[in-house]
Amino acid sequence: xxxxxxxxxxxxxxxxxxxxxxxxxxxxxxxxxxxxxxxxxxxxxxxxxxxxxxxxxxxxxxxxxxxxxxxxxxxxxxxxxxxxxxxxxxxxxxxxxxxxxxxxxxxxxxxxxxxxxxxxxxxxxxxxxxxxxxxxxxxxxxxxxxxxxxxxxxxxxxxxxxxxxxxxxxxxxxxxxxxxxxxxxxxxxxxxxxxxxxxxxxxxxxxxxxxxxxxxxxxxxxxxxxxxxxxxxxxxxxxxxxxxxxxxxxxxxxxxxxxxxxxxxxxxxxxxxxxxxxxxxxxxxxxxxxxxxxxxxxxxxxxxxxxxxxxxxxxxxxxxxxxxxxxxxxxxxxxxxxxxxxxxxxxxxxxxxxxxxxxxxxxxxxxxxxxxxxxxxxxxxxxxxxxxxxxxxxxxxxxxxxxxxxxxxxxxxxxxxxxxxxxxxxxxxxxxxxxxxxxxxxxxxxxxxxxxxxxxxxxxxxxxxxxxxxxxxxxxxxxxxxxxxxxxxxxxxxxxxxxxxxxxxxxxxxxxxxxxxxxxxxxxxxxxxxxxxxxxxxxxxxxxxxxxxxxxxxxxxxxxxxxxxxxxxxxxxxxxxxxxxxxxxxxxxxxxxxxxxxxxxxxxxxxxxxxxxxxxxxxxxxxxxxxxxxxxxxxxxxxxxxxxxxxxxxxxx
Ligand code: ZN
Numbered sequence: 001x002x003x004x005x006x007x008x009x010x011x012x013x014x015x016x017x018x019x020x021x022x023x024x025x026x027x028x029x030x031x032x033x034x035x036x037x038x039x040x041x042x043x044x045x046x047x048x049x050x051x052x053x054x055x056x057x058x059x060x061x062x063x064x065x066x067x068x069x070x071x072x073x074x075x076x077x078x079x080x081x082x083x084x085x086x087x088x089x090x091x092x093x094x095x096x097x098x099x100x101x102x103x104x105x106x107x108x109x110x111x112x113x114x115x116x117x118x119x120x121x122x123x124x125x126x127x128x129x130x131x132x133x134x135x136x137x138x139x140x141x142x143x144x145x146x147x148x149x150x151x152x153x154x155x156x157x158x159x160x161x162x163x164x165x166x167x168x169x170x171x172x173x174x175x176x177x178x179x180x181x182x183x184x185x186x187x188x189x190x191x192x193x194x195x196x197x198x199x200x201x202x203x204x205x206x207x208x209x210x211x212x213x214x215x216x217x218x219x220x221x222x223x224x225x226x227x228x229x230x231x232x233x234x235x236x237x238x239x240x241x242x243x244x245x246x247x248x249x250x251x252x253x254x255x256x257x258x259x260x261x262x263x264x265x266x267x268x269x270x271x272x273x274x275x276x277x278x279x280x281x282x283x284x285x286x287x288x289x290x291x292x293x294x295x296x297x298x299x300x301x302x303x304x305x306x307x308x309x310x311x312x313x314x315x316x317x318x319x320x321x322x323x324x325x326x327x328x329x330x331x332x333x334x335x336x337x338x339x340x341x342x343x344x345x346x347x348x349x350x351x352x353x354x355x356x357x358x359x360x361x362x363x364x365x366x367x368x369x370x371x372x373x374x375x376x377x378x379x380x381x382x383x384x385x386x387x388x389x390x391x392x393x394x395x396x397x398x399x400x401x402x403x404x405x406x407x408x409x410x411x412x413x414x415x416x417x418x419x420x421x422x423x424x425x426x427x428x429x430x431x432x433x434x435x436x437x438x439x440x441x442x443x444x445x446x447x448x449x450x451x452x453x454x455x456x457x458x459x460x461x462x463x464x465x466x467x468x469x470x471x472x473x474x475x476x477x478x479x480x481x482x483x484x485x486x487x488x489x490x491x492x493x494x495x496x497x498x499x500x501x502x503x504x505x506x507x508x509x510x511x512x513x514x515x516x517x518x519x520x521x522x523x524x525x526x527x528x529x530x531x532x533x534x535x536x537x538x539x540x541x542x543x544x545x546x547x548x549x550x551x552x553x554x555x556x557x558x559x560x561x562x563x564x565x566x567x568x569x570x571x572x573x574x575x576x577x578x579x580x581x582x583x584x585x586x587x588x589x590x591x592x593x594x595x596x597x598x599x600x601x602x603x604x605x606x607x608x609x610x611x612x613x614x615x616x617x618x619x620x621x622x623x624x625x626x627x628x629x630x631x632x633x634x635x636x637x638x639x640x641x642x643x644x645x646x647x648x649x650x651x652x653x
Pocket of ligand 1: 431436459462
């Protein structure tokens, strides 16, 4: 790999843009590279769909801003212009005018007067004017959308007594459609469906009201978003001849069929074929998949990821799965709570080559699909870890000052540098492949007995299983860790995060809410108390607090002890004990420590949110035009990439 590779590409507002590498791409066959090429093109072609789904004005805003950015003849060094640039970068990052995570509308740092002047100064031909539209009507439309805080304040609203659909700025429902109407419309369909393999009602359409009647406008060829979907289909057709096997060709053809018909039964058939394909090395997601963006969780945003299996890293998860019974038999939990026969989940590790739609620029590090419950029940699911994205996060964090500020000494920093990444991914593997699947309920225990505390305790159980085994000699024997010291890196990071640094994501005065965060604090605080200053302690130096681990073996024994207790709570359905554990250790925050951590973090000027630019894929042709190779280029910057995508992959009106 290129040692000069720059992971950090851009930084603005609360965002850091990174670049990922695609190790192993060169070793793929030309045929696989061509398959990846066409799937990657298809991954970029739905970009406009997501903008329009997020808010109906997003494309016009983006195009107007880009016209200003490209053709503005005035002074580009003024505060207004600089703030304008930041705003445009944020719109690109969020695929619209609302924050990608917090959901609220961006507040422009430049004046309305500046915007108006900049628009008026442009040649009319450069503006995204619709038929019969003038500069006046464009401004009248966009000014309140961008500047009035009362207009479209939040992308997706999912709380409070108001009408969630009416209050959400997104574009999943037509004007005047109410939440009650949507619920009645889909509940009726769901209740009429007696099968135990129901389609995902509403997944691929906008629900509109015409003359008082509700009607689904389906996203398909010949329907809504047809111009973009036709391009996706054409590119998928080009991918078919390069499929690695017949089954994969069938999968791509089924997806094309679905895009052409919009039939959700066909989508299910496609999803089943897709989840059953474990043979192909190249894989992809392309479609209307996740429903987080819709207040009612019905309508899916468009997304795409293209990837190939990392064979070496996947051997790691296979080794873990193959030894699942050994891990179960040797765990520190009571024999009554162990599974007699345990099956590890086979997860694969992948390398992405392209991110698109709702996976770009902000992207997940793991994917578990398909979403339909009955398909998961009857056909299973694919669980993947995106290692080249995790690696980019890890590399970008090196040298950003974080570990210099929060880690106790050079000894721990050296451990983390040497083993931090491998033990981090290994802990995730153990958590996913074994942790959640281990253990059993006693006969007669209600699986829902732990109620609101269930997910925190479940995450704690899986984390503890992974932590306990990270330090086991078995991992060295299986060749999963380089040596018997490696686990210490993850132990230190885990305790520091759980006791201190994860607090940077919580506002002053608030408590810990999210299940994964509660779980990490629960474990770390319980250990701190049980260790009573021996295994672990918080030490002060120069007025700052640090985590110090005095005895790693004792720490491991405590992880084992807590694992046994959390498993007991789950197996017996001991609600009172589970509740006490979470409430005592997982929820409340030491106010002074929180304040200190926030102040120290603030000084580092780090961005809480990160996303990625994609590599550029080039087809290399020889003299007579035949494709000789596909090459990756890592030199494009964030602004260049966004402008190129808007120029070359924009199909919607
Ligand atoms: Zn989990």
